[in-house]
Amino acid sequence: MAKRDRLSGNEAVAEALRQIxxxxxxxxxxxxxxxxxxxxxxxxxxGKVDTEFIPVxxxxxxxxxxxxxxxxxxxxxxxxxxAGMAYMWEELYLASANRLPLALALVNRxxxxxxxxxxxxxxxxxxxxxxxxQLYAETNQEAYDNMVQxxxxxxxxxVRLPIMxxxxxxxxxxxxxxxxxxxxxxxKGFVGEYEPEHSLLKDTxxxxxxxxxxxxxxxxxxQMEALRNAKAVVxxxxxxxxxxxxxxxxxxxxxxxxxxxxxxxxxxSAAGTAKDAVxxxxxxxxxxxLIKVRMFRPFPGTEIAEALKNVKAVGLMDRTESFNDCCGxxxxxxxxxxxxxxxxxxxINWVYGLGGRDxxxxxxxxxxxxxxxxxxxxTNDTYRYLGVRE
Amino acid sequence: MAYNFKEVMSRPERLAPGHRxxxxxxxxxxxxxxxxxLHEGDKAVIGNATGCLxxxxxxxxxxxxxxxxxHNAFENAGATMAGVEGAYNALRRKGKYNEKEKGxxxxxxxxxxxxxxxxxxxxxxxxxxxNHDMVYVCYDNxxxxxxxxxxxxxxxxxxxxxxxxxxxxxxxxxxxRKDLATIIAAHDIPYVGQTTFTTNFKDLHTKAEKAIxxxxxxxxxxMAPCPRGWRYNTPDIMEICRLGIxxxxxxxxxxxDGKWILNYEPKNKLPIEDWLKKQGRFKHLFQKGNEYLIExxxxxxxxxxxxxxxxxx
Numbered sequence: 001m002a003k004r005d006r007l008s009g010n011e012a013v014a015e016a017l018r019q020i021x022x023x024x025x026x027x028x029x030x031x032x033x034x035x036x037x038x039x040x041x042x043x044x045x046x047g048k049v050d051t052e053f054i055p056v057x058x059x060x061x062x063x064x065x066x067x068x069x070x071x072x073x074x075x076x077x078x079x080x081x082x083a084g085m086a087y088m089w090e091e092l093y094l095a096s097a098n099r100l101p102l103a104l105a106l107v108n109r110x111x112x113x114x115x116x117x118x119x120x121x122x123x124x125x126x127x128x129x130x131x132x133x134q135l136y137a138e139t140n141q142e143a144y145d146n147m148v149q150x151x152x153x154x155x156x157x158x159v160r161l162p163i164m165x166x167x168x169x170x171x172x173x174x175x176x177x178x179x180x181x182x183x184x185x186x187x188k189g190f191v192g193e194y195e196p197e198h199s200l201l202k203d204t205x206x207x208x209x210x211x212x213x214x215x216x217x218x219x220x221x222x223q224m225e226a227l228r229n230a231k232a233v234v235x236x237x238x239x240x241x242x243x244x245x246x247x248x249x250x251x252x253x254x255x256x257x258x259x260x261x262x263x264x265x266x267x268x269s270a271a272g273t274a275k276d277a278v279x280x281x282x283x284x285x286x287x288x289x290l291i292k293v294r295m296f297r298p299f300p301g302t303e304i305a306e307a308l309k310n311v312k313a314v315g316l317m318d319r320t321e322s323f324n325d326c327c328g329x330x331x332x333x334x335x336x337x338x339x340x341x342x343x344x345x346x347x348i349n350w351v352y353g354l355g356g357r358d359x360x361x362x363x364x365x366x367x368x369x370x371x372x373x374x375x376x377x378x379t380n381d382t383y384r385y386l387g388v389r390e
Numbered sequence: 391m392a393y394n395f396k397e398v399m400s401r402p403e404r405l406a407p408g409h410r411x412x413x414x415x416x417x418x419x420x421x422x423x424x425x426x427x428l429h430e431g432d433k434a435v436i437g438n439a440t441g442c443l444x445x446x447x448x449x450x451x452x453x454x455x456x457x458x459x460x461h462n463a464f465e466n467a468g469a470t471m472a473g474v475e476g477a478y479n480a481l482r483r484k485g486k487y488n489e490k491e492k493g494x495x496x497x498x499x500x501x502x503x504x505x506x507x508x509x510x511x512x513x514x515x516x517x518x519x520x521n522h523d524m525v526y527v528c529y530d531n532x533x534x535x536x537x538x539x540x541x542x543x544x545x546x547x548x549x550x551x552x553x554x555x556x557x558x559x560x561x562x563x564x565x566x567r568k569d570l571a572t573i574i575a576a577h578d579i580p581y582v583g584q585t586t587f588t589t590n591f592k593d594l595h596t597k598a599e600k601a602i603x604x605x606x607x608x609x610x611x612x613m614a615p616c617p618r619g620w621r622y623n624t625p626d627i628m629e630i631c632r633l634g635i636x637x638x639x640x641x642x643x644x645x646x647d648g649k650w651i652l653n654y655e656p657k658n659k660l661p662i663e664d665w666l667k668k669q670g671r672f673k674h675l676f677q678k679g680n681e682y683l684i685e686x687x688x689x690x691x692x693x694x695x696x697x698x699x700x701x702x703x
Contacts, residue, residue, distance in 0.1 A: 026473060207461070
């Protein structure tokens with residue numbers, strides 16, 4: 001029986017992990033993800049799970065140990081944020097290249113500097129080319145649901161890639177929301193046992209070769225194929241999860257898009273605020289809509305372009321700065337997808353919410369006002385900052 | 391059981407021939423002989439930091455190990471094996487791994503001095519402090535040989551390396567060598583051993599076996615000469631190792647549960663020149679006017695030897 005509860009996002013993810021009972025969890029604390037290994041090590045101490053918790057001396061070692069554990073045939077998880085993920089960088093690439101379906105609970109936080117503990121997406125967006133599947137959450141419920149679905153996606157035989165379960169630091173990780181929890185047995189049944197085809201312990205096998213030019217490119221190509229396969233698996237697992245819980249998941253969510261003239265594309269918790277702005281403007285009779293991207297890697301570009309085919313202007317909302325002087329990562333992907341789909345409309349890319357900068361409903365209303373202005377008058381000012389003192 | 395050289399040497403090779411390490415490489419000799427410490431029927435997961443050993447023994451699609459093997463990156467061999475050992479503990483606890491069918495499984499990881507003393511030091515320290523049931527073996531050839539003989543913190547004082555080249559303003563590496571075995575012993579782990587190649591290999595074989603079968607973390611530091619980096623005549627490797635011991639440059643010792651044990655004390659401690667002069671990397675020390683450098687080297691060897699004797703008494 002599903003159970004209603006009130007949990008923070010970190011509690012919700014830790015709760016999902018308790019229900020999953022993974023084999024190994026190496027982790028190192030960093031704000032705002034610290035609570036996840038804290039809650040989890042208490043589960044270990046109280047015998048609620050029989051996971052091997054490895055309190056490593058750094059995030060680099062957390063991901064290194066995770067790679068060792070997963071290669072040995074153990075279902076493995078870690079958690080981190082910001083600088084912790086930056087310190088794992090090299091290892092993120094090795095986890096995906098070695099085709100290891102481990103999970104990382106990422107609580108998004110700004111990269112230093114200045115040092116800042118609050119939310120933006122610079123950590124995971126920086127790792128967007130590391131070969132991981134990335135799922136993002138708007139709410140605590142979504143963070144929990146994504147965690148429950150993580151291993152079904154990552155361990156699928158056509159995929160076998162690591163997965164990053166992202167949620168927004170403090171905004172969802174620490175704020176308490178109502179949440180529906182699945183029954184323990186239901187989670188166990190849904191996730192299933194991990195039976196890797198090969199492992200260091202079960203077989204005699206070797207992991208992590210040196211590969212010269214005559215093999216490297218084929219390895220990369222094969223890895224890309226696996227990431228491509230993840231797309232269908234994410235959808236299928238999200239649908240199956242929906243049948244079980246009534247909460248269906250896909251690659252992205254369309255909100256009031258059927259007849260939208262202008263729309264925004266956004267990721268994470270700010271989508272909730274933006275939906276309020278959409279509701280207000282709809283009441284005023286404005287045909288505005290929103291696309292919330294859940295899966296950023298692999299990127300469902302064709303489908304997003306299709307969903308945007310009727311809009312006259314689109315606002316692309318990036319919670320990170322790419323330092324390329326033209327667009328953020330989400331802006332780049334959507335613009336390219338629209339171009340490939342031979343779809344032309346006004347496109348303005350906003351950078352917002354860096355280092356935990358508050359995003360208010362009024363801010364998003366201003367975005368829509370600017371988009372309407374661009375429809376009417378056109379604009380060359382396609383890369384803007386929202387809510388910044390200039 | 392008494393040490394039986396013939397028996398130990400007749401154990402099957404676990405590092406198969408056909409790998410691409412240099413002829414006469416000390417690293418390979420270290421690996422082959424450490425793995426002879428494994429009992430028949432037992433299985434190992436072998437780890438490896440990036441370095442000569444890794445790129446030469448697991449070049450896709452060929453692998454030279456008879457056991458399972460994992461290379462991850464340069465600086466994380468300790469943490470990677472900690473994860474493998476963690477998986478083993480978890481899977482056994484959950485009844486997903488039946489050791490009875492497979493014999494004991496042991497965890498042995500190898501790193502050069504670059505991956506161990508320097509870039510992998512934190513990862514090693516963490517793995518040792520957490521006391522994972524594993525052996526970390528450093529094959530110490532005293533420089534970053536894989537990238538072309540750059541100095542490391544294991545490089546002896548005054549060695550001519552490609553980042554401490556001898557010149558009009560330089561006598562080679564200015565600093566002393568880091569004493570890693572002592573540092574790891576200070577982690578208070580069950581077993582630390584320092585060894586190298588002796589004529590009957592008894593010291594290395596017995597230490598390897600102890601390290602592998604001591605529950606908890608164990609560390610072995612093995613002086614493993616590199617003919618290219620040290621610039622000696624390749625067949626002289628055994629003589630160089632002997633002189634390393636007889637000059638007290640590389641003493642043989644163990645630290646078992648905090649107790650320091652000296653395994654060999656030379657009857658006549660030889661002057662350090664005897665070890666230095668065999669090696670091209672110290673050639674400049676024998677130029678006229680540089681006698682004071684050899685004196686300084688000797689002083690350092692003496693100081694450390696005295697220190698070790700004090701610890702072992």
